[in-house]
Amino acid sequence: MHKSGGFDRTKKIISGLIDIGIYHYAIYLSFWLRYDGMIPFFNYYAYEEARIYIMLAFTLFNILFGMYILYNKSRIDFVYLTVLVQFIMTLAIMVFTFYGRWFTFPRSVLGISFIISTILLLIWRFIVFKIYEKVDGTKKVMVVGSVEACKKAIYNFGNAKNKRHTITIAVTDNFYENVKNNMNQVDIVYLSENLKDKIKIYDLMIREDKKIFLQTSFENMVMVNPNIMNIEDESLIEVSNFRISPENDLIKRLIDFVVALLMIIVTSPIMIVTAVLVKATSKGPVFYKQIRITKNQKEFGILKFRTMGATAEKDSGPVLATSNDTRVTPIGKHLRSLRIDELPQLFNVLLGDMSLVGPRPERPFFVDQFKELNPYYYLRHNVRAGITGYAQVYGKYATDFNSKLNFDLLYIKKYSLVLDIKIMVQTIKILFDKVSSKGVEDEEMDIKLKPIPDTITILE
Template identity: 65%
Template sequence: MVQEERFSKTKKVVIGVMDILLLHFSMLLSFYLKFGNAVPDRNYETYTNSFVFIVLTFIFLNILFGVYILYNKSMTDFLYITIIIQVILTLAIMAVTFAGRWFAFPRSVLIINLVVSTLVLFIWRVVVYKIYEKFSGSKKVMVVGFEEDVKSAVFNFENSKSKRHKVTLAVLSNYSENVAAHLEEVDIVYLASKIKDQEKTKVYELLMQSDKKLFLNTSFENLIMVNPNIMNIEDESIIEVSQFKIPSEDDAIKRIVDILFSLVLIIITSPIMLITALLVKATSKGPALYKQVRITQEGSEFNILKFRTMSATAEKESGPVLATSNDARVTSIGKYLRALRIDELPQLINVLLGEMSMVGPRPERPFFVDQFKEQNPYYYLRHNVRAGITGYAQVYGKYATDFNSKLNFDLLYIKKYSLLLDIKIMLQTIKILFDKVSSKGLDEEAELGGNHSISSNIKILN
């Protein structure tokens, strides 16, 4: 297993080096397309002077966008990611060369390179992905647990964009005996339920002896063990469980970043917000903005600001109702504002006021929070941090994810929090703008459950 992990890291380094070489090749080709064989020395020297910055920014963006993580990607993902990274990189180069007074770096070369590098890198990533698919192959998965949990897990695997993981066996009872009898038929065992400790320990031992991989669900008992602190007291090592809270010093830095980001984005997007306000007023009766009570840190209430996308009397008769993907109450302009996330822009004011953060759990309405608390005793933990415009659940989850799954994403975010993770989520949010599924809405998502079944090609063991 260690050898496999080292090999995986080696592959990523090799792919990263090739990325840099191809980026360099694209830039040289762009210079050639602009100047032919007579590239002015001062122009090329400007490129060489900024080369280290370009490469570091390029690799940093690749890592943040998960370019080197292949198992959960599709061809479309690589296209979107490549375009977004190259656009951000081009803007960064323009900004740095301007700030550094390197005016000899032609903007025309950067525009040509945007097209050339996007095409070259996308083709390269398609090749890498095809090689990965061919040699890595699919991994056979055995799902272990209670029937409803197994059905849900199988549904998620079968509907994943990547087909790397294929469920072939489902164990619904006599867990350790069935795992032992069929372990050689699979590569991975996914423990989808909280089974008895004795049975769970036996399964763990079997997997370690057979050198098989173990997947665990994000139940509370598993989440609580994320990011532990190991303490040594005399001759005993102790595991200190971290809290579902962001440390105060990190939270202070997060707040400073929120203020800076919200101020800059308010200035940049102010023309868009002005035009949007006029369009909303012109196409339907009612105010351009609407306020709605939501819950944020420590369970406190605040008025969230959004551009109105529904009729002003949308809930006059029905009361609080979660919006659906094709909601009849949405106005003609509203569906476009939702698809492009423009309706969320006024929330930058909420961030500036300290009611929200750029990244955090999406704020829910008190009516639904009370319901969710009754159904899940750990729901209150998501309110240990400020609510966010975007979040871990919005980037890595799906539109149809139910509130329990979203809660697990939120708690995982709190446990794993870092400033780098916030930046990664903000950048990944750009990608989901292109995703037809996730673009149906960030917060008023349908809490879809669904009765799933286990397909006939999966062997069921009782």
């Protein structure tokens, strides 16, 4: 029988506690270097008074940035995440020491500790990641489904930046028999479609203590976050709807209003400079207003800094933007890569047409098309559209509308204030990520045309 184990939660907690110890040591070492081993009491006392808040913030930021979720990480991820978190911590310590009136905490120590803590934490995290790879290793996956579904799974797994999971077997027919006869050769079975034999395969995998991956079909997503009810001697599963509860929606709206107002004030210098650059580098208005769809199918005018030529869709009509869109102006490419073009949407949030986090709003022209192609597309309009969202953080730029819809529906099903905070924090992280340069059409064509690699055993 397969034994579960690997890099479990206990090991992650131990790793996190060692992180805290290393960060504390880095700050102490910074004091020691700054004062040549003779640390003044009143300077170090300021750190001791603020230490509990510093370490809590350090732990919180590392969790929110997903530092301890290892399966989807590469070594370069640890580099830029560690640098980013340590930079944010430097700013956070300045805030703590100001509001706590611990003014004797030297700013020079902050600069030294930023460098030392980043280096020490990176060394430790590389060691942890190496142990993780050795303990958990690469998991062999058997993908089960039609040829098209298997090809898509193989493409996605093969393009993942972390080769944590490798597809070694593709089952395209006689599903139960092939899974049963070959399950000892793999660690995970991925059902890429809803199959008639799925219950038999579930039972087989559970008996053998094997992991099962399921695709995010509507049937599977309906069962996310169910409520369990007990009526007399019977237990029932109440399926939760694709909606955010009224009380959570009210709290979300209040937070949106306050945060959007503060962000408008903080980013106003950036918006003024951007407005000048847009006006000076291309003909046309500074702002671009376009009709989009938000909660309850309501239309509204979304505000963005213009990043395309003023006549971009004059001849073509409505066209979905792609990652290498030739209509984008030179300055527009930079505004898009840094998401600065979306800052005016803070005014949409203030007015209540949008939220900080939610499904990205689409134009009525494309909404009508997507509804015809997917009968569940309307469900994403049960919540306000967002500046950033689950699909933008965890998907790719070139992801097709069905995959983005799955992300959006999972967001609604899993909604919590903590999830919103995580997505906002992760949005900062993706500014440093390289996105695929392929458009949606190019990617789909690659999947259809490419045969299943010879390294993967095909069972029919």
